[in-house]
Amino acid sequence: MPDTTDADGLTVGQVSSRLAVTVRALHHWDEIGLARPSLRTAAGYRLYTAADLERLHRIVVYRELGLGLDGIRAVLDDPAADVTGALRAQRAQVGARIERLRQLGAGLDRMIDAHERGLLLTAEEQSAIFGPEWNPDWPAQARERYGGTPQWQQYAERSASRTPEEWQTVADTVAGFERALGQAMDAGVAPGDPEANALVDRHREVFTAYFPLTRQMQACLGRMFESDPGFAAHYDGVRTGLASYFRQIIDASARAHGIDPDTATWQ
Structure with a gap:
């Protein structure tokens, strides 16, 4: 697939490089409706707009924090979602993992x-x-x-x-x-x-x-x-x-x- 820019958006390859996300992940997020590119070229190639890129940034941030894709979808798309509660729950899980790793380190x-x-x-x-x-x-x-x-x-x-x-x-x-x-x-x-x-x-x-x-x-x-x-x-x-x-x-x-x-x- 060519990695050229379009006046209205960025290609999959450009987004992959910019966000350090694999092309495979971008395709998967597109397939499940989590982050679909808003535009297509005449040849059918995906193009991501500035708004698409902002959503992708947020997905990457929440994924690095350990949220699953379903949790990320709820945070981004569900107006009733308790974002703070979800983050607190994730923080508790991270704390538990840190303690397990501390115990593992002591055991080693x-x-x-x-x-x-x-x-x-x-x-x-x-x-x-x-x-x-x-x-x-x-x-x-x-x-x-x-x-x-x-x-x-x-x-x-x-x-x-x-x-x-x-x-x-x-x-x-x-x-x-x-x-x-x-x-x-x-x-x-x-x-x-x-x-x-x-x-x-x-x-x-x-x-x-x-x-x-x-x-x-x-x-x-x-x-x-x-x-x-x-x-x-x-x-x-x-x-x-x-x-x-x-x-x-x-x-x-x-x-x-x-x-x-x-x-x-x-x-």
């Missing part, structure tokens, strides 16, 4: 922080929740070691939405499991016994507070619990020899499910 900040730090708790909160033996540097060390893994990402996602009270629940659940583990060892529950296997299953369930744990991954943890000085000291602090016992019951359960615990990989 927490997610970023969780990916970078792991625990979104102060050193004092960590000590109060996890006990005086807890080292606040451990989360940063864990990120250095595991930060690029899917499990760290899953852990961060859980951490981002968890409150100190919820972390306390996690800590209490873990402590309860460790007490049960120590009691089983004291009672002579043998690796492979139903009670021992139930404890192994319970451990995987408890561990989901951090990330989902497969049997293969659990076997890898069992090796680490026994061989890593820090983990071994923790479990042996609950009961002497508990680190080795824990690995033994994990290994027995793994073998019962066709997994060689000595060669299991993190998957």
Whole structure:
């Protein structure tokens, strides 16, 4: 379509450029009767008069404010329309969207922080929740070691939405499991016994507070619990020899499910 002026009006292309509105939108508004050009050239091309352009300006303004086309039509054409009321209602909707975006921004900040730090708790909160033996540097060390893994990402996602009270629940659940583990060892529950296997299953369930744990991954943890000085000291602090016992019951359960615990990989 030629983009030439007529003495009595502007072409669709000229209006599109002037108002930063697509030609498609102008055609649509014409089709639904919201903004029809008042003139046509001899060849049938649409031409917009000054009055048409003023209406289009108003449509653009109200559209940028978020009003739908039906609402814009009512504001422009309905003498009984409560324009102020419509604008106030739109302002309320905008305010609600702003608040949702603010909450989204805060959530993104927490997610970023969780990916970078792991625990979104102060050193004092960590000590109060996890006990005086807890080292606040451990989360940063864990990120250095595991930060690029899917499990760290899953852990961060859980951490981002968890409150100190919820972390306390996690800590209490873990402590309860460790007490049960120590009691089983004291009672002579043998690796492979139903009670021992139930404890192994319970451990995987408890561990989901951090990330989902497969049997293969659990076997890898069992090796680490026994061989890593820090983990071994923790479990042996609950009961002497508990680190080795824990690995033994994990290994027995793994073998019962066709997994060689000595060669299991993190998957």
